[in-house]
Amino acid sequence: MASGHHQTDVVIVGAGPVGLFTVFECGMVRLDCHVVDVLDDAGGQCTALYPEKPIYDIPGFPKVDAAELIVRLKAQAAAFKPVYHLGEQVQSLEALSGGFWKLTTAKGTVLQARAVIVAAGVGAFGPNRPPLEGIEAFEGRSVFYYVTQRENFRDKRVVIAGGGDSAVDWALSLAEIAARVSVIHRRDRFRAAPDSEARLKALAAEGRIDLVVPYQLHSLDGAGGQITAVNVATLDGVEKKIPADVLLPFFGLSMSLGPIADWGLALDRSQLAVDPATMATSRPGIFAVGDIVAYPGKLKLILTGFAEAAIAARSAYALIHPETPLHFEYSTTAGVPGA
Ligand SMILES: Cc1cc2nc3c(=O)[nH]c(=O)nc-3n(C[C@H](O)[C@H](O)[C@H](O)COP(=O)(O)OP(=O)(O)OC[C@H]3O[C@@H](n4cnc5c(N)ncnc54)[C@H](O)[C@@H]3O)c2cc1C
Incomplete structure (x- = not known):
């Protein structure tokens, strides 16, 4: 996807399994998303570290290879037409007037949104x-x-x-x-x-x-x-x-939050401290999900991240549309576009 200047409802930082499912959950509450990942492919740890390993604890899949899970998550998210910016690291986060956030990538792409959901996993990771x-x-x-x-x-x-x-x-x-x-x-x-x-x-x-x-x-x-x-x-x-x-x-891997450490978000050891009831970080409008978050009882599992995505999407909706409370609907009732 080309660089440039973009405006959207939600920017998701990180296209790992949890970031991809966050696109879907945002779509279910009618929020448009742009997704940024420093890697050239979506999938986070699943794609970069263990694409051919079978995962056994994804509900409904007795066994699924990590790469296959990512293919399916991308297909599930596609209904909501996310815009991907791959091969770009989000470097800075800045508060603008009117409740907007501005994110800038290392390649100069600028994204403006009312809400940001950080799904950056272990942050910047690389081999030792x-x-x-x-x-x-x-x-x-x-x-x-x-x-x-x-x-x-x-x-x-x-x-x-x-x-x-x-x-x-x-x-x-x-x-x-x-x-x-x-x-x-x-x-x-x-x-x-x-x-x-x-x-x-x-x-x-x-x-x-x-x-x-x-x-x-x-x-x-x-x-x-x-x-x-x-x-x-x-x-x-x-x-x-x-x-x-x-x-x-x-x-092993060397892991660091990378630029996210400089965004002024409260940390719990080297993870983002969130309220698990809303997935809100310490800055209003910035939410976080998946491996990057810390709260009491946090399990670093893909399935936990999926549930956090559903919560974060609803919190982002409440922030963006305070005037129209969300009417809770099952996907069986709401359906998805094109299905
Ligand atoms: C070998 C192995 C086996 C595993 N087996 C299982 C299993 O069986 N079951 C299970 O549930 N979990 C398993 N896990 C853990 C699982 O992979 C993680 O819980 C999951 O990947 C977390 O997803 P995530 O989307 O939060 O983060 P990640 O998958 O880490 O994705 C985060 C993405 O954010 C990007 N990013 C970070 N910082 C920036 C930035 N500043 N700008 C742009 N992009 C950024 C990264 O490039 C990355 O692509 C395993 C992990 C490993 C390593």
Whole structure:
């Protein structure tokens, strides 16, 4: 969507699962939305971090892949014709006269609205990078921080570094299709689910996974974006070379609120403090939903975020149309456009 100057009822910051469902809930109370996300695709953590993982706790779906859930949420929101601004980070939030808010993105897009619903999840997130000299030259070509398509690793020699759930889960999964999987960890003990760790060690005992412990990443060999080997070392400096096509470092995510921290909103540790009865933040007209919020009993689950979206949309409606109280209707009565 082009940059420029836009006016709408509600700006939603973040097109993760909760932001997408917020579009739907706003639509149900006849509020138009623009949605902004810094990533190039909608879907938040579901798309960026685990598109091929099945989710089991979405009501009505015994099992749904994260990417599939996003496709369905976008389809559900489409009835209300949201305008997406993808690949744009919202940087500033400014109060205008007349109860309007002005948001400006890093690319200069200006959005003006009566209400803002912040659905920014964990804020600005990115992988923790291992401090290896020259690693940038291989990133996105033979060094990956997320697995978006498992098939890309078929018949490859894969080196996985890390000791948490992602490292162990992907080692187990890729061992089924890769030519070789080596797992490097600085300790013999893993921080993964005990059952997964047991399966990892069983596959290692069968010779189907190489456990390279206790070692740490030391350097990379390769050229033109393609690694040829991962060099590892013990704390005592004993080195070892592992021939490899791909390195997957899984050292967790660095998360920060990013520019949102400067919007003058009350925080509860590094999350936005909200009143769960309305999803209102400390600034009137700014609401928040999903992983970014904190209140007593908050569960960081997609389904909780969906319920928060319904509450926030009704609160935004009450702010924008104080003269016409909302008549509560079920979707079975109200219907949706085009259905
Ligand atoms: C591996 C893994 C497995 C999971 N499994 C489950 C599960 O089984 N069930 C479950 O319920 N939950 C699960 N979760 C958690 C679930 O993914 C989150 O609860 C959910 O993604 C939160 O949705 P959200 O829309 O609030 O935030 P997010 O998905 O984090 O989306 C927020 C979006 O906001 C954008 N953003 C942030 N700041 C800005 C800004 N300033 N400008 C523009 N855009 C911005 C981000 O780019 C992002 O796209 C899992 C999480 C992970 C990592």
